[in-house]
Amino acid sequence: MQYVPQKSATAVKRRIPLPFFGVDVNFCRNAQCAQFGLHPDPRDGRGLGISPPNANFPRGTVGGIGDKKAFTCGYCGVESVLKNNRAIVEEYTRLRRLQRPSGVGKSCRKAECLFYGRSVDDCPQLYWKTGRTSAGHQRYSCKRCRSTFTVGNPARNHRRQSKNGQVLKLLVHGNSLSKISEIVDLAPRDVYRKLDFIYDRIRDFTARREVDLQGTDWERYGRRFATDSQTLTLNWPNRKKRASVAVQHLCTAHANSGYIVLGHLQFDPAGDMEQIEVDMAINGDSTKARCFRRHGRLWTAAEFKKYLDDITAKVVLDPEIAPDVDLGLQLPHEGGLVRHDIQQYAHALMLRRMVSGSDCRFYFVQDGDAGLSKAFLAAFAPEVQTGRVDVATVAFDKYQVNDVRETLWVQGRRELRTDLGLTAHQIDCLPEKVFNEEIDREIVKRLAGHRLGAPFAWPYHTKSEPSRVVDLKTDRPELTTERYARLMRLATLRSVDSYFHKIRSNIRPASRPVSTPSNNGRTWDRHFLYKPEMLIKIIEIYRFHHNWMGTRQTKMTPAMKLGLAKGRVYERDLFGN
Template sequence: MSSVSKISSGTAVAPLTRRLPAPVAGVDLNFCRNPACAFYGVLPDPFKRPNGSPSAPPGMPRGAVPGGKHKEFYKCPACRTTSRVKNNRAVAEEHERMRRLRETDPCAPACRTASCANQGLSVEEHPELYQRFGKTKGGDPRWRCKGCAKTFSTGKPARRHKRSDKNRLVLDMLCNDLSLAKTSKISGLSYRDIYRRIGFYHDQVGSFVARREDFSRIDFAEMGSRFATDSQALTINWPSRKRRFPVVFQHLCTAHARSGFIMEASFQLDPEISSAEAEAQSRAADEDHISTAFRRHARIWTKTEFDAHLVRLAKAAGLPQVEEYGLPATGSMLRYDVMQFAHAMRLHDHIGQTDAPLIFVMDGDAGLKQSFATVFQPEVSAGRAHLAIIDFDKAMTNDMRNCVVSDGRIDLCATTGLTPTELSLIPAEFYAEILDEEVAVRLVGEPVGEWFQYPFPTKSEPNRRVCLLTDHPGLEAREKAKLMRLATLRSVDSYFHRFRSNVRFASRPQISTNGPGRVWGRHHLYDPVVLSKLVEIYRFYHNWMEPGTDGKTPAMRIGLARGRIYERDLL
């Protein structure tokens, strides 16, 4: 833990030890995260102050930081709400990694020599590092690096593919529910060639996104500024016969509600560093005696820390051991809370400049609630952003959902005096006004900031309950009713359903007959890096290439594209 020396009246005072992590690259996440609190967003005193030490500056909340090692939390002195202490450095590093993934063009012509200082520095941005060096036999421009004297050429992306005519076919099959075996059989390509093409598609998608995905030119006031965030668990098969457990990753997405555009998709894997490298870094730093919130390396799980985590889970559950979880053999698994905060920061990068009122909807995940309340604190405090969490009965059958919707419809007819036929003839915008009026009446007398059972559920979210985190006594009942109606996860849940249905490798696993509680997927992958690439590929396919019933893609609806992107445009 770092410390700071204080000077008072020319006399040195004992250094003050930090009880909260120091900010890193402008990131400081540890404060009261309760939007209803007067100290919401106010940075507390970060130092321990034993007897005889200087007092905290005036106006700075003190609060308490109790909790054991790895479990520290900040307790607000005003509202008594507790917030887990987060590692600022880990979140800042993950946010920067995510930013590079979206904003770096992997196909930009640049030196590819690993030992060269010019590696990855593109010709377009650094022309002084290269010189023209003629053309290839095919007429493509050739360049020579001034640093290592190696040459490279530019041209059509698939110019080195021997069977480039199969590229469009394989892309469509991967994104339309075909297994690897059937893709190989229909295309005539080997598994190795298909894996290579997945890498090729991933690079082309990354290049396109880096050049075209610019949210600064979107008017969110016109296009809508409501967003839904949720996560799904994706599984890969066990790494080896000796380690028979599935590896589960979280796939976290935020969707633009009106267009269905996936603003950000995060996969719980860093493919750039292996588990062995992460373990070596942790041992070299010698941080075992330091809490996770204060460590230099706290962004990803190491095997030692993950095994200790499983022991704690088993002890809490009263079990001798927990065997059904494990780390991947390739790449490293991110800490989920770090990924949640970094994901929220990336979304803030996209929409932080808009003046439109923002609405963020998420499920009851405590980590999501804290991450959005922290990152969007300026907008929430200014009254420009609202946070809502919802809950509904996911296990209902189709008939049960129809019954719930029918009961809500009957209730609406009874309160308005309209018949079901008359309700069905009302235009959507007037129907929404009727719902808001009826809900506003029922909100009168309801406690502020508590769960509310929405009386008119939809089939996709039966028995929906809503909790408005940014509720306050001054919020009008009509406005609150509108927020309750708009609080839905349908856009992101629809994308998750499409992803599982259209990417065979993301289907739900089956129970294995070889061991109790173990799962194995017939079509699941063994390499998480390939799955992480497919996450990015399908996000692009959904956003830019797949039109809906209206003939438009999500990119067209949100204003990023004038028309559909075809396979030939990408490849």
């Protein structure tokens, strides 16, 4: 047998994670770099005598350990944290599945049949029509197992149907579940069942109607989107102490209509953090950097326990129960927390799929979270390279009190009157188009000497966004000053922030937690939910109500403004009664 040298027999290691189903977000994510979007050499040739990468690969180094492993671009020197491509695709697949109803109610009822879960609407060729019931409902027969089933009114087996609309209205108008139970005279168990029923009807409705978003004429209705996240709170029970766990609610709103195109909560009801920890110990994931792990999407049980210990560390406990306080620590019985960065990348890919059918030039505005803008730059890298997508982040003093906001707004209006040479009455009388053109001209003057890639401080303060600073991540030399000024004016998060404000005001479990001097710094509310899955359903119900139903004063719902509906959706349209 011929001797093989040890060096050549050694397998070449990877320094960058493998692509997964064609998704690879690990490259220089600095849009102003010449190597943006180009994948570097994935080989780790240290100690193996491998030749340096050729001209086809961007140069750069991979450094850091554990969760801080990053690629440093050899051209611009900017670090890009390595992400787990598998985890991103898994989360994207889960979010896509949430947009589609299960189809079990309109398919073969036998679980062992191959056609189980394949609905009549999606696969009509799998079934025969075999007459109707005495109530006039269509009866179907499965072509494979010959079993029959009926697709009737979705509420036909739902008791006390008259309460459905009342429960929905009370839920989206700031009432807690216990108060809803008292007002509508239903047991708490029945209230939960009705919420499950409403959620299923909403999923079925949006699955049919939101398909039209892919064919929307964005050139007509607007090509600007705003993305931000808000922190919602869940009660995590403990026999000895109580902890409020923060989860992120990530949303993207269409700026012109206010339609919430995507809304995702940082929680997977089907996840099992304890089982993931066991699997990681078996396959050696625990010793790998997070970007190389087989399980990189969810938190582990140990990470979650450490998080709970950290947030309850300052809670003063009775000395008699202090020794065994950890015995009562409970992880969620079902579900797991999704890593926030994985959620952001999957969210951006979902939005890319939604607008991919259009050749328009899009503008995405995000909060000042650096990870969120990197996620959008990675998801839309081909479009950014061709100039079809612009990405900007907005930062402003969101925690200012109302008096300071009023003062800044007056100051901004005064500066605007001075620059335009008009009185307040003359400014108010200007048509919107003329007013915007005048502002753009003034911004062009202020951009003289502005450095490429530098943030721009908006001079005209508003109450909703005082001291606004805009950072255009896709700034480039060929961008005209006039277009840059227009992008600065349009960079706002008002559409998504107003929706977040409505959620805080109208969804009782989503209100801000209250901290008092008597509770040792703990934030706790008896109306917060103990079951994270229920918060997902309530948030989705409110998104539907905001997009399609509105209130009595609503003349045009966001769905109507976006051309998805001709009128408001009422309870009778949703429940079929």
